[in-house]
Amino acid sequence: MEHIVKAKDVTFIYPDKTKVQLMGEFVAEKGKRTVVLGCNGSGKTTLFKGIIGLMKSIEGELSVFDINPYKKFHTFREKVGVVFQNSDEQIIAPTVFDDIALTLRNNKLPEKEIKERVQWILSELNLEGLANKVPHYLSGGEKKKVAIAGALVTNPEILLLDEPFNGLDPKSTKSIIDLINHFNSHHGTSLIITTHAMELVSSISDITYVFNKGEVAGKARGAEIFKNQKLLTDASLIQPQLYQMFKELINMGFPIEYPESPLDGANKILEAHNNILNYKKVN
Numbered sequence: 001m002e003h004i005v006k007a008k009d010v011t012f013i014y015p016d017k018t019k020v021q022l023m024g025e026f027v028a029e030k031g032k033r034t035v036v037l038g039c040n041g042s043g044k045t046t047l048f049k050g051i052i053g054l055m056k057s058i059e060g061e062l063s064v065f066d067i068n069p070y071k072k073f074h075t076f077r078e079k080v081g082v083v084f085q086n087s088d089e090q091i092i093a094p095t096v097f098d099d100i101a102l103t104l105r106n107n108k109l110p111e112k113e114i115k116e117r118v119q120w121i122l123s124e125l126n127l128e129g130l131a132n133k134v135p136h137y138l139s140g141g142e143k144k145k146v147a148i149a150g151a152l153v154t155n156p157e158i159l160l161l162d163e164p165f166n167g168l169d170p171k172s173t174k175s176i177i178d179l180i181n182h183f184n185s186h187h188g189t190s191l192i193i194t195t196h197a198m199e200l201v202s203s204i205s206d207i208t209y210v211f212n213k214g215e216v217a218g219k220a221r222g223a224e225i226f227k228n229q230k231l232l233t234d235a236s237l238i239q240p241q242l243y244q245m246f247k248e249l250i251n252m253g254f255p256i257e258y259p260e261s262p263l264d265g266a267n268k269i270l271e272a273h274n275n276i277l278n279y280k281k282v283n
């Protein structure tokens with residue numbers, strides 16, 4: 001498996017001398033969806049700033065495409081799209097079209113190609129109707145989609161999303177999940193996502209990390225992380241409701257194991273129910 005981002009025992013220092021450490025290893029694999037969980041202030045955004053070369057790690061190892069991003073981010077700038085928590089700060093041009101075109105214009109692409117690319121991303125995101133709108137007047141979900149469009153228009157290899165679901169209604173949340181999953185499965189875009197939305201993790205994750213107290217406290221495939229109650233509690237995280245329900249069933253002595261997904265959960269309950277019925281019939 002190709003590691004496109006690797007951070008090991010990194011330390012960042014803000015101008016006011018705040019030290020942010022992340023001991024242990026964090027890797028993002030090519031083509032995978034990597035989710036980072038952790039309480040407020042656990043260093044998720046700081047790591048993102050390190051990955052895009054905005055902050056320098058003064059210790060340890062940090063590489064993106066095997067390159068130190070602080071020294072040479074410009075060499076792979078086009079390969080990395082980023083959407084920070086507050087889309088308002090990222091949307092600056094007078095129209096949605098201009099905003100999405102910004103990076104392409106900065107990169108001095110021919111205007112014809114810019115138009116084609118922006119129209120392509122607008123149609124991928126079903127945003128064609130918004131092209132001429134003033135970004136300031138868009139709804140929160142629309143602004144988030146425009147920011148994501150601006151990050152995706154260069155067809156980056158990695159998309160970093162910092163709290164992409166903050167303040168979104170359920171429908172907008174689902175459409176953003178569908179969108180990023182579409183880019184991951186159809187364009188091979190590697191995703192690195194931070195979120196506090198525990199209920200959504202199983203829909204957006206191949207690998208999940210937990211950051212706690214300056215270290216990588218846990219790493220697991222898919223929903224595996226939700227079975228580890230101690231890890232979650234130590235990191236001030238809460239199991240999604242599906243897993244809380246299964247925990248109660250297990251505590252009650254119900255013969256069942258934690259599921260991988262809601263569908264798997266439903267099947268596991270049905271299977272356990274049928275086993276009990278059969279047991280009663282036989283006895």
Ligand SMILES: Nc1ncnc2c1ncn2[C@@H]1O[C@H](COP(=O)(O)OP(=O)(O)OP(=O)(O)O)[C@@H](O)[C@H]1O
Nearest residue numbers: 014016018020038039040041042043044045046047
């Ligand atoms: N510009 C800054 N100057 C000084 N300290 C900062 C700055 N930005 C973040 N920090 C500090 O760095 C630490 C890590 O913050 P960071 O934003 O990386 O956390 P986070 O895990 O993304 O949190 P959240 O879930 O709240 O977004 C915190 O203690 C925070 O106070």
